[in-house]
Amino acid sequence: MITIRPERIEDYTAIHEVHVLAFGGEDEARLVESLRQSTNFVPELSLVAVKNGRVVGHILFSPVIIETQKGAISAVALAPMGVRPKFQNQGIGSELVRQGLKECQLLGHKVVVVVGHPTYYPRFGFSSASAKGLEAPFQVSDEAFMVLELIPGALDGIIGMVKYPLAFDEVV
Ligand SMILES: CC(C)(COP(=O)(O)OP(=O)(O)OC[C@H]1O[C@@H](n2cnc3c(N)ncnc32)[C@H](O)[C@@H]1OP(=O)(O)O)[C@@H](O)C(=O)NCCC(=O)NCCS
Numbered sequence: 237m238i239t240i241r242p243e244r245i246e247d248y249t250a251i252h253e254v255h256v257l258a259f260g261g262e263d264e265a266r267l268v269e270s271l272r273q274s275t276n277f278v279p280e281l282s283l284v285a286v287k288n289g290r291v292v293g294h295i296l297f298s299p300v301i302i303e304t305q306k307g308a309i310s311a312v313a314l315a316p317m318g319v320r321p322k323f324q325n326q327g328i329g330s331e332l333v334r335q336g337l338k339e340c341q342l343l344g345h346k347v348v349v350v351v352g353h354p355t356y357y358p359r360f361g362f363s364s365a366s367a368k369g370l371e372a373p374f375q376v377s378d379e380a381f382m383v384l385e386l387i388p389g390a391l392d393g394i395i396g397m398v399k400y401p402l403a404f405d406e407v408v
Pocket of ligand 1: 258259317318319320323324325326327328329330331351352353354355356
């Protein structure tokens with residue numbers, strides 16, 4: 237049984253460990269800590285997967301802006317997501333994404349961007365961000381930069397660049 241719920245203060249150490257083990261380094265764990273201390277942090281969008289009382293996975297969504305010629309449009313970015321290596325390939329990551337997207341929708345978000353594995357995220361409805369008129373503010377392969385419209389058509393007529401919170405500058 238897996239429970240997905242918002243993070244609590246007592247989860248911080250386990251979340252750090254999840255990302256260090258999943259990514260094999262400190263960058264993503266530090267990114268979470270940096271975002272958590274920023275004004276950009278939305279506690280409801282920092283979710284943990286708990287199995288037998290242990291935090292085995294974590295996902296974070298942060299508000300971002302799409303800068304367009306007609307002004308700024310709000311969106312959220314999925315990053316990072318990690319599952320403890322011993323618990324990977326058991327559907328935990330998928331559950332985190334699905335619950336996270338539901339929460340984003342409940343909070344009224346319309347657009348979610350992600351930089352990630354091009355063979356993983358399409359199963360949740362993500363597709364090429366550039367094909368939807370979005371540009372990344374950093375070097376990233378076209379197929380890794382993806383977007384999901386939580387409201388179909390939310391990006392119709394939009395051409396713009398995604399602006400990430402400053403904390404991301406340290407990891408990209
Ligand atoms: C990516 C990750 C979060 C997925 O979590 P998970 O619990 O293993 O995912 P699920 O069990 O729901 O899904 C497993 C699927 O993810 C795929 N997957 C895992 N790592 C992948 C990778 N690096 N590239 C592409 N697909 C990957 C598996 O091949 C499997 O595909 P299948 O269902 O077609 O067999 C987890 O593998 C992880 O923590 N990886 C290291 C950190 C990372 O890369 N984070 C994501 C950054 S975009």
